[in-house]
Amino acid sequence: MEVHAYLPRSPWVRFRASRRAMLCLAVLGLELLAVFLLPPLLGLEPNVSDLEAGFWASPSPAHWLGTDGEGRDLLARLLCGGQVSLLIGLSAAAISTALGVPLGLLAGYRRGLWEFWIMRLADIVQSFPSIVLVLCLVALTGPSAGNIVLVLGLLGWTGIARLVYGNTLTVRDQEYIVAVRALGAGRGLILRRNVLPNVISPVWCSIPLRAGRAILSESSLSFLGVGIRTPQASWGSLIQAAADLTVLTGRPWAWLPPALCIVLTVFCLAGIGDGLRDALDTRSRRLPA
Amino acid sequence: MKKLTVLLLCLVLALPLAACAPSRDATAVVRYGLSNAWDTLMPYNSPSGSNYTRIVCDKLYDRLAYVHADGTLDPRNAAAWESADGGMAVLFFLDEGAAFHDGTPVTAQHWADTIALMTDPDCPALGRSVFNVLAGTDEAGAALPGEALGAEAVDTYTLKLTFKTPTTPEDFLLDRNREFYVLPTHLLEGTDPAEVLELPLWQAPVGSGPLTFVEEIPGSQLTLAANPNYQLGRPGFDLLVITVMDKSNLLPSLIAGDLDYYAFGGNLAADDRQTAEAGGITVLEGTVPNSFYELMLNNERISSSAVRRAIDLALDKQALCLHTAQGLGEPTATDLTPGTAYTSSLTWSRDVEGAMALLEEGGYDGRTYSLACTANRSGLAALMQQQLAQAGITTTIETVDSAALFSGMAEGTYDMAIASHTPGALPLWFTESRFSPGNNIFHVADLTPYTGLISQIKAASDSGARQALVDELQALLARERPFLPLWFGRTLHAQSPTVDNIDYPSSSFSNENVWEWTLQAG
Numbered sequence: 001m002e003v004h005a006y007l008p009r010s011p012w013v014r015f016r017a018s019r020r021a022m023l024c025l026a027v028l029g030l031e032l033l034a035v036f037l038l039p040p041l042l043g044l045e046p047n048v049s050d051l052e053a054g055f056w057a058s059p060s061p062a063h064w065l066g067t068d069g070e071g072r073d074l075l076a077r078l079l080c081g082g083q084v085s086l087l088i089g090l091s092a093a094a095i096s097t098a099l100g101v102p103l104g105l106l107a108g109y110r111r112g113l114w115e116f117w118i119m120r121l122a123d124i125v126q127s128f129p130s131i132v133l134v135l136c137l138v139a140l141t142g143p144s145a146g147n148i149v150l151v152l153g154l155l156g157w158t159g160i161a162r163l164v165y166g167n168t169l170t171v172r173d174q175e176y177i178v179a180v181r182a183l184g185a186g187r188g189l190i191l192r193r194n195v196l197p198n199v200i201s202p203v204w205c206s207i208p209l210r211a212g213r214a215i216l217s218e219s220s221l222s223f224l225g226v227g228i229r230t231p232q233a234s235w236g237s238l239i240q241a242a243a244d245l246t247v248l249t250g251r252p253w254a255w256l257p258p259a260l261c262i263v264l265t266v267f268c269l270a271g272i273g274d275g276l277r278d279a280l281d282t283r284s285r286r287l288p289a
Numbered sequence: 290m291k292k293l294t295v296l297l298l299c300l301v302l303a304l305p306l307a308a309c310a311p312s313r314d315a316t317a318v319v320r321y322g323l324s325n326a327w328d329t330l331m332p333y334n335s336p337s338g339s340n341y342t343r344i345v346c347d348k349l350y351d352r353l354a355y356v357h358a359d360g361t362l363d364p365r366n367a368a369a370w371e372s373a374d375g376g377m378a379v380l381f382f383l384d385e386g387a388a389f390h391d392g393t394p395v396t397a398q399h400w401a402d403t404i405a406l407m408t409d410p411d412c413p414a415l416g417r418s419v420f421n422v423l424a425g426t427d428e429a430g431a432a433l434p435g436e437a438l439g440a441e442a443v444d445t446y447t448l449k450l451t452f453k454t455p456t457t458p459e460d461f462l463l464d465r466n467r468e469f470y471v472l473p474t475h476l477l478e479g480t481d482p483a484e485v486l487e488l489p490l491w492q493a494p495v496g497s498g499p500l501t502f503v504e505e506i507p508g509s510q511l512t513l514a515a516n517p518n519y520q521l522g523r524p525g526f527d528l529l530v531i532t533v534m535d536k537s538n539l540l541p542s543l544i545a546g547d548l549d550y551y552a553f554g555g556n557l558a559a560d561d562r563q564t565a566e567a568g569g570i571t572v573l574e575g576t577v578p579n580s581f582y583e584l585m586l587n588n589e590r591i592s593s594s595a596v597r598r599a600i601d602l603a604l605d606k607q608a609l610c611l612h613t614a615q616g617l618g619e620p621t622a623t624d625l626t627p628g629t630a631y632t633s634s635l636t637w638s639r640d641v642e643g644a645m646a647l648l649e650e651g652g653y654d655g656r657t658y659s660l661a662c663t664a665n666r667s668g669l670a671a672l673m674q675q676q677l678a679q680a681g682i683t684t685t686i687e688t689v690d691s692a693a694l695f696s697g698m699a700e701g702t703y704d705m706a707i708a709s710h711t712p713g714a715l716p717l718w719f720t721e722s723r724f725s726p727g728n729n730i731f732h733v734a735d736l737t738p739y740t741g742l743i744s745q746i747k748a749a750s751d752s753g754a755r756q757a758l759v760d761e762l763q764a765l766l767a768r769e770r771p772f773l774p775l776w777f778g779r780t781l782h783a784q785s786p787t788v789d790n791i792d793y794p795s796s797s798f799s800n801e802n803v804w805e806w807t808l809q810a811g
Contacts, residue, residue, distance in 0.1 A: 049675055051608055070612065070668045143688070230686045231671040245537075246560045 014279040021275020024268040031265060035082035044076035047231045059253050066253040068241065072231075078257050081233035085215050086265070088149050088234070092214035093207050095153025100160025101203060105191055107161065108168025108199075119165065122158040130155065134217060138226050145228050148221060152214045159210070160203055167199035205277035208269035219262055235262050317526040317808045319788055322543070322551030324536035326508040331491035332470040333407050333416040343467055343799035344552050345531065348513055350470035350496035351395065353381055354462045355802065358577040358794035360629050360714025362462055365521065366395060366471060366497070367448070370462075376455035376750045377424075378439070383446040386520040389473050390501045397442035402474035404440035408432040412482035419468040422461070424451040455748050463714050467799045471497060499524055499804040509533055525790075525807030543783055544568030549808070554796030555783035559615035562781055571784040574617065578626055578777035579797045581712040581719065582613070584673070588771050589732040590704045591658070595651030597770040600705075602644035603680035604673060606637055610776040613669055618778035623763050624719040626712040627777055631756060633763045644680040657683040658704035661694050666707050673707070699730050711797055712777060716759045717743055723772070731771045738765055 015021055038044070049071035050063070057067040065074035107118035125133075134151055141147040171177060172195065180194055215235070221227040222236030223243070235258040242248045242255035325341040332346035351366040367381040387395040404423070407414045410431045417430035424439030425432055432438050439451030450461070473495045477485055493502050499521070500513035511531040515524040534542065539551040540561055556579075557565055557572060565572050584600070591597055606620035619627060622637040662670040670686045677684055687703060697703045712718060722728055724739035733739070742762040749755035766772075782793035790805040 047671070047675065049672060051605075055612055068668075070672050072671075230667040230688060231674060244560060246564055250563065 011276075011279040015275050018275040018278055020271050021278075024271030024275070027264065028268040028272065031082070031261070031268070032086065035079050035086060039076060039079050039083075044073060044079060046076040046080040046233055047072060056247075056251055056254070058251075065257055066251075068238075068254060069247075070231075074238070074254060074257070077233040077238060078235075078261065081235050081238050081258065082261060084145055084228060084232060084234040085218055085236065085262070088145060088152070088218045089211040089215035089265075089269075091149045092152035092156060092217075093211040095149065096156030096210055097160055097203060097207055099154070099157035101164050101196075101200070103157065104161035104164025105168055105195060105199070108165040109172050109187070109191055109195060115165075118161065122161055125155060125158050131217075131220060134221065135224065135226060138221055143221075143226050143229055145232070145234075148218055148228065152217055156210055156214065160206060163202055163206060164199050167202065168195055171195050171198045201280035202277070204280055205273045208273040208276070212266035212269040215262060215265060235259075316528055318528045318530055319526045319806065319808055320547065320549045321529055321531045322539045322548045323531055323533050324539060324551075326533045327511070329491065330494050330502070330505070331486060332468075333414040333419075333472075334486050334491075336415055338416060340553065340799045344796070344801065345511060346470060346496075347467075347498065347800050348500040348529070348803055349494050349498045349502060350472070351387060351498050352466055352471075352800065353469055354466050355800055356463060356466055356795065356798045357792070358575075358579070358798060360459075360463060362459065362466075370458040372458055373449065374451065376457065378449055378451040379456065379458045379461055380443065381448040381450070383448060384520045385446050387497055388518055388520075389475075389497045390495045390516060391473070391476075392518075393473070393475055395471055395497045396445050397448040398445070399471050399474050400448045401440045401442045402477075403470070403472040405432070405438055406472070406474065406477065406482055406485060408438060409482040410434075412485055414486065416468065419465060422452055422454075422456065422465065424453055426453075454744075455750055457750060460715060464718075473497070500529055503528070519804050521804045524803050525805075526788075529803065540565055540568075540570075540783060543785075544570060546786075549787045550785040550791060551783075552796060552801075553799075554780070554791075554793035555785065556797075557781040557783045559617060559781060565781075565783050570786065573782040573784050573793060575779040575782060575794055577628055577779065577794050578618075578712050579780045579794070580614075580618075580709050580778040581621075581624065581626070582609075582707070582709045582775040582778065583624070583719075584773040584775060585698050585706045585708055585731060586770070586772055587698065587701055587704045587732050588734065589701060592734075593651035593653070594769045595647045596653050597773075599644040599647035599651060599653070599680065600677065600682065601637075601770055601773050602640045602647065603677050603682060604773070604775070605639045605676050606775050607639070608676075609669060609672060610778070612672055613666075614776065614778040617781065618776045620776045621774045622767065624712075624766075624774050625716060625759070625763065626714060626718070629714040629716075630752070631716040631759050633760065635763055635767055641680050644682075648681060653682070655681075655683070657685055659687050659702075660684045661687045661689055661697055661703040661706040663691050663694060663707075664688050670707060695730070699728075701732060709778075716755070716762075717746055720762065720766070721747075733769075733771050739771075 050067060050073065051071050053063055053067050053071060055067065055069050055071050057063060057071070059066045063073050063075065065078060068074055068077065103118050107115045134155060137151045138148060141151065177190065177194055180190055218227060218234060219236030219239060222234050223240050227237050228234050238258040239255050247254055323341060325339065327342040327345040328337050328339070329335050329342060330346065330349065332350055335342040353365060353367040355363040355365045357363065364384065366383055366387050368384040369382045371380050373380045383395065383397055389395060404420060406412055407417055408420050408426055408431055420426050420430040421428055425436040426438070427433055441449050443449050452461070476490060476495060480488065499516050499519040501516050503512040503514050505511045510533070513529045513531070515527055517523045539548065540557065542548040543551060543555070544565070562572050586597055586600070588597070610618045610620050620637050622635040623633040625631050625633050660670055660673065667686065667688050674684050674686060684705070689697065694706050694708070698706050710719065720739065721743055723730060724733065724736055724743060726736060729736060742758060742765065746755055746758045746762065749758055784793070785791055787809050789807045789809060790802070792802045795802065
């Protein structure tokens with residue numbers, strides 16, 4: 001007979017039990033360390049041209065990843081571009097969460113006009129093709145890392161709000177909430193102490209995925225030429241070089257490393273999200289006895 | 290019964306196979322690619338005034354001359370020309386063999402009537418301003434009432450054009466030939482000038498060019514046939530099919546054999562050379578400059594000429610040229626096109642320390658200048674930004690589209706902007722349009738010194754005197770540096786694998802020698 005037991009101890013212990021999630025976390029941690037520590041340690045200059053090495057120089061001991069079309073070191077630009085891409089991804093996810101969670105809670109718990117206006121607003125935002133909307137807003141506000149973070153963050157709240165709204169609808173009529181309400185607890189206290197802890201688990205899981213999606217969105221914007229401002233680099237702006245047929249076919253060192261970094265980062269963030277889901281959702285996660 | 294069925298089946302199968310057999314009267318078709326559509330087939334009514342419309346009209350209608358890329362001229366509708374009235378007029382002796390596609394001979398009266406009709410104030414032609422150099426017209430090219438129009442037929446085949454200022458035939462043709470076409474005015478008799486542009490004639494035009502109209506899918510495809518009676522010879526093919534396709538598809542289509550040629554002159558970016566050669570396309574290096582790069586300056590915001598000269602000295606034009614033109618270009622200190630009749634002794638060299646001294650002299654206060662560029666030049670702007678920073682000049686780069694760049698400079702939004710142009714053979718090809726009260730894009734406080742010299746150069750008919758005045762103007766430009774000439778670039782041409790005798794470089798002057806093109810056999 002197969003015996004199952006509910007996972008014991010804290011979510012962190014349960015997270016550690018997932019090898020894939022831990023591997024993803026380690027790789028992402030290494031990537032963050034490399035991106036933020038290596039440029040100052042190695043004295044890398046992402047915006048200085050080495051005219052002696054030449055334009056589009058292939059990889060060499062002086063330039064491990066070669067140079068770009070302006071003679072700039074591609075390793076330096078890859079690492080510094082990673083700072084920008086990761087900051088944009090994580091900041092946009094944070095803004096989306098900070099907006100989406102309270103709005104979803106309010107819509108689900110208060111219902112009535114709150115529910116109507118918040119969810120209709122979410123419908124309107126979601127009904128536009130996201131890339132077109134982001135393109136228009138970035139074009140209007142001007143291409144800069146700050147504006148991209150704001151636009152991606154402000155437009156990304158709807159998914160999280162829907163997630164929280166759905167779970168809040170389930171939780172708000174549970175007996176323990178009715179009991180707390182009957183005892184005279186205030187609305188804010190109930191939302192903070194009783195509802196939020198019971199609806200937040202899926203949000204933690206979705207944050208890494210949203211960060212990954214924001215990194216991809218920034219890459220798309222940079223590829224389309226409305227990303228960050230020249231001469232700043234991001235992984236997306238580095239891949240933009242591949243729009244040229246000659247670079248795409250003859251200079252893979254210029255676009256392959258940033259493309260691999262994006263794939264690796266998004267893969268790691270997805271793995272961490274899966275690990276968080278398993279660690280936080282005690283109902284579905286069991287260990288063999 | 291079975292035999293009969295088999296026989297019928299064989300016949301049915303044989304019919305489509307028979308259609309695959311080579312036709313006895315196979316048509317020789319030249320497939321021609323164009324990256325943007327023409328906007329009209331009426332040459333004087335193009336809303337954009339673009340080269341795409343010009344290169345199409347060049348085939349349907351005849352012009353006075355054929356302009357080579359190096360500035361030399363060949364006869365076309367005019368077999369010869371000479372100066373008259375002390376340099377105020379030019380006589381064009383028309384080719385007596387020229388005829389419209391309906392067989393009517395082209396006469397000087399057709400030319401005079403074309404100009405009279407298009408300059409008629411009631412005729413709403415958008416391209417009328419091309420005639421504003423002629424006597425009896427205003428700045429917009431409209432005929433002035435009570436004044437004699439500077440276009441008359443002296444006899445059947447002699448056209449006389451009279452100008453407002455002394456103009457040599459060469460100056461006129463280099464400047465305006467691509468915008469002067471002869472129209473079939475014998476088909477327009479009795480038409481109200483106000484309604485002439487509405488005629489169905491412009492949907493299926495009758496011109497006197499080397500090709501005749503066959504059919505058009507507006508904005509997409511245009512089919513033209515060889516004019517067997519063209520006075521310079523019959524083109525060596527039967528049909529020319531012009532297809533509009535995305536710029537990025539032109540070279541791949543040429544390699545794949547879907548195109549025989551693409552405008553303009555099979556123009557090829559240096560980066561694509563390897564791809565073209567790997568695809569079996571022969572690449573020719575242009576010998577005549579076809580691009581001129583400048584850094585536009587806002588003289589109001591950068592008011593000190595010492596600071597403007599410092600920017601000039603701080604830039605490494607050689608590196609910038611190498612970056613953009615990949616060796617196909619030469620840095621320059623002037624806007625005079627190399628290889629033309631006009632020269633300058635001014636030279637360029639980078640001097641960062643000299644730039645720093647000039648910045649101090651000019652009282653540069655460390656302010657950050659905005660440098661506008663189009664997206665495809667952001668790398669060039671980043672290089673400039675580094676070079677200026679080495680001299681202590683800080684800039685921010687604004688990436689905008691071309692229209693926003695020029696309007697932004699005109700409105701004073703940006704301090705600097707990178708622009709490129711197709712150079713001309715005339716000494717004033719660049720400066721005349723840039724130093725006029727109507728187009729003071731550099732925001733020069735006092736245009737008088739420039740406009741005075743420009744007028745004198747235009748009026749000088751003696752080449753020695755003109756060269757001396759050109760030197761004076763260039764010296765003034767070097768002292769004041771209202772804009773920075775960067776380099777003249779040459780282009781690469783993807784040679785047609787199937788069509789011979791193409792004059793690739795001259796295509797950038799919006800004329801193509803299609804009457805000399807021959808489609809290779811097979």
